Amino acid sequence: MSMKYAMEAYEMLDSPSVSGESVKSALVGAGVKERDITVKTVRGPKGHTDFVKVWIPGAKGKRSGGVAPTLGIVGRLGGIGARPERIGLVSDGDGAVSAIATAMKLGRMASIGDSLEGDVFVSTHVCPNAPTRPHDPVPFMDSPIDMMIANGEEMSDELDAVLSIDTTRGNRVINHKGFAISATVKEGYILRVSEDLLSLMTSVTGKLPVVLPITMQDITPYGNDVYHLNSILQPCTATKAPVVGVALTSESAVPGCATGASHIVDIELAVRFVVEVAKYFGEGKAKFFNEKDFSRLVELYGPMTHLQTMGKNGKQPQKL
8 A cells, every 4th residue: 555655755856845854864763765866956047846766676576687677767747847837746746656666665675585586767847936838728837947858867778667646637528536647658759559558557556457548649759839738758759668657637637836736645545556566567567568579560651769758859869
């Protein structure tokens, strides 16, 4: 059960003075080794934020010479607070809450001898004073830094697959309270939804799985002047690894800058799902995509990696 860590992460982040260093202290208290945590302050034109990166070593992980695959878990968000405009943790902050709670749970497991087989990398950022911006149908949280910078800080070349956790309540395309998963996205291709992840979702929730609808626009980089559902799939623009979104959802459209909109039970469900995926993925029992199908698509239709860039007339492509 991850409720304890979901609640602790929520209460810690619901503060105007929270920082990456205070998150680091909480992670160490939960059992994560201090040497496996890094905190970096990044400044942008709209403020600054603290990136927190955590490695949870696996018993057969690549970092210790093993061969078990490495899972990345990204807590996506613009900011955890919109102070001074809004007081309190905003809906958009649930990605950070979930990622930190996941790191705390995995750290605790490792400290008592329940190490996973593969290494797990958890990253997010902490910004209690982020700006807001207009968005249809409801306002979004903005970020003090550029999305390309965020992707560079939150990702790692060592990842074999990525789960991107993000609040996804500001829309009318999914009408479900809880969490949903997206189809797998890899190098510009939207692939079929992973059957293994659907099975794990059913096991964790005790209900039928729910899938988040995504479009081609959602898997292109921010800043290209096309509509995006939100930033949940932005990590797919900065990696060759398969990416799946884990969306915290609601029945009605809720602004990302709304306070009092987080549901701790839903966060705990998402955390428990992510932990289970980490277990099975490290053991080679949960696949994000079918390698044969992906290779056949590339053979027939060519690479789609141009969708990971800003396009023909945009900025220089990101280094992948």
